[in-house]
Amino acid sequence: MQQDYDPRGIEAAAQAYWDANRSFNAVEDPRREKFYCLSMFPYPSGRLHMGHVRNYTIGDTIARYQRMLGKNVLQPMGWDAFGLPAENAAIKHGIPPSQWTRSNIEYMKAQLRSLGFAYDWDRELATCDPDYYRWEQWLFTRLMEKGLAYRATAMVNWDPIDQTVLANEQVIDGRGWRSGAPVEKREIEQWSVRITDYAQELLDALDGLDGWPEQVRTMQRNWIGRSEGVYMEFGISGSDEVLGIYTTRPDTLMGVTYMAVAAEHPLARRAADRDPQVAAFVEECRQGGTSEAELETMEKKGHPLGIDAVHPVTGERVPVYAANFVLMGYGTGAVMAVPAHDHRDFDFSKRYKRYGIPIRPVIVPETWRNRDIYKGTMTDTAVGARQLTGEHPVLGVTGCPECEPLQWELWDERFEQPGILFNSGPFTGLTSAEAFDAIATWLESHGKGRKRVNFRLRDWGVSRQRYWGCPIPVVHTRDGGIRPETDLPVRLPEDVVVDGSGSPLKRMPTFSNLPSGEIRETDTFDTFFESSWYYARYCSHDCATAMLDERARYWLPVDQYVGGIEHAVLHLLYARFFHKLMRDEGLVDCDEPFARLLTQGMVVAETWYREDTEGRKEWFNPADVEVARDDKGKIVGAVLKSDGQPVVFGGIEKMSKSKNNGVDPESLIGRYGADTVRLYTMFTSPPDQSLEWNDDGVEGAFRFLKRLWALAVGKSESIMAAGSVANLPSLDVSSAAARREVHGALKKALYDYERHQLNTVVSACMTMVNALYRLDDTPGGQAVLREGLSICLRLLAPIAPHVTHHLWRELGFGDDILGSTWPKVDETALLRDTVAYVVQVNGKVRGKVEVPADADRAAVEAAALADETVRRFVGEATVRKVVVVPGKLVNLVAG
């Protein structure tokens, strides 16, 4: 056996063994319990980054663990191959997106293989392959037939120089990333899919997804955003038209003092035709991008339309404003405004004080039921009068001894709370909850409104004005109609030139002009379309006659899905939706695609930079920086290795090209081997937290594998000759102690495997190796070493599969560690004669006592009270209470 640990040959041999034995090819077998383990497939960006390595090592560790538990495991891999970066590369380097993408796939596949992941490569798929995307085209035509796909206008970012639609990512500080021109909003016709038809089911089913992190379920609940409210119609003064609005607070209806509509609302458009000032405001609202973060952080602005709305109950006329914070895409694109009880409305009326928007309070806290202001002693007029003097209208009325002295300038969140209505005509005296129903009933009986459930979730706009995507299988007929394409797949032409202006497909008559004189749709699908169902296609990867076949019913749902937390809402919600669409087509049986979900954290690293005279930053890779530390290891400065000049610390950030703080997995594997890289990424952080890169830590992981190797190889002869622990009459004290440590660590590791806390699994293995190193060369010591090593190798096998595969065979434990039985804890190894109790006095640790393991409560108390330090702290005080936690702790409450 070789003396030094050299991963290169070992890893190549192990991988060759798995290939030759087709170890990871999954075969459907109804008699065996299946386990479908899936990691989110990568976008083929060029090279693997550490985020991929981490994601796939977590997934592979779980897959191998489940396999060692005896399950029939499927773990496939593929490529999310359509997307924007391929078009960018095409523009930059003049390579067709397909060529760039396919060569990236080839390179990254070799990188994945070098890491030894247990994938069934026979099932590999790439979403840019027509044999893949034809089935989502087929499903889309079904959705069209069912009315679940429809045309609607939607807002996009428009670059007026490049004459092209921009992704939100391509809008930087309100400007196009290439042209630098201020971005505008533009409305275009798009395909949408009715995800809102499934909103209630998508929401309800979250309760049953016990295997998902609670935070992800909460995010999806909030994203779907179910609300119960009232739809109602205001009149338009001097017109037969109505202005429909949705509100979740109909109880504040009597406090409405103005209305706000989106700049794109038909009312605003028509006002703009009449009034140049309104037109200028609407034009101003077109500036800027469409992202919610941008819209919501924007300065809230509005402009009067010169139109009045008519209050549905009082008939009072209230002015209508166009406002940049009302979103056309949510509800009806119009809102009623109640500045007394809504923070945003309050801010707006304060900002436009010059328009004299009244603040009309109609709700007081319920605890005020008996106060004068509510009883009417302090009249509405009195409140109104105080408004004019600039004092706060409700809670801070000057001279009212029961009010708190809040000022007009301040907002108090209590104003937004439900309460009891006053100043509300027929509804005065009702609670908010009662008023909700009463007002809805009143509106309904007068034909002016009704209760309605509304979702924040919007239908899914799937059209993209891009080239490198799946063609939308639709034809525009000669009579101006639309029909689904029947001849599938609609193939994307791959020999194209991409130059960054418009879509190349639009300039390809051979693609867009059909012999029939009809025009083919040139938009492509959102790439989330492909990634919403790939997990299912792996099951039926080679089915040429249908989207899915019977095999999908065997494997689905995915038992464990692993991927980044950044996908918590969009991808994971679209995939759940798509699954239900496929279910309703009869393609799958189950209701949800992913039974358990693990969301892994990001890989982050230090950043270092220098600033030039114009403030531009140059970023240096941490590997090229020499850090100076003080006596305690605290960073005191840093210089660039190449020139010795200082560099500035830029914080810990996600590994990225722009900050030049990435670590190349390939060079690490070349230096330390795949097992070290895998072990390091599993050991350094728990899977769901961010992982901070540290080169010295990699060295430490390597050192551990060397220690394991040295122990196994150095003692291989006595290990192979050693007897079983069970056959020995008894163990000497030190061997028994080591065995107790091994089985204690094993117990911990088994628990941690189940909850996927893999970093402490590695810790437990390190603890074992440390204990095994301390063993003597007695028969007992040899037996414990043999047993301990066999346990440790099996526990490590899912994480560091190559070296454990090798040592397992070399030590004669068996041919293939993958087929070994999973270790079990021997509880008798954990037994002790005595138990150590911590003794606290008033909650502070004051001593420790050792008592026989079978001591009763009284004996433990007596031992605690006998301890010298404990007695000193109790002193003259009387012990009033004694808390005993069996096997752990005694707390004496004295005073």
Place this chain on the structure above:
RNA sequence: GCCGGGGUGGCGAAAUUGGUAGACGCAUCAGACUCAAAAUCUGACGGGGGCGACCCCAUGCCGGUUCGAGUCCGGCCCUCGGUACCA
């Protein structure tokens, strides 16, 4: 802005879920081996005080519940992810 995380030694973290704060590892320091270096091995290692047995402080900040709080509750600060055309 809104939604969801995170904050514990010089650093990554652990704490079997309310019961000894810092397991395991990295870095650092000291020692052994060595002509020397590397590798390896041994030891020390949260802060402060004490000759010492020991004592005080300490889990982002402020407050609360409890015999007992890193863990539960309320408020705040910082930071990261998402925010519907990045994937």
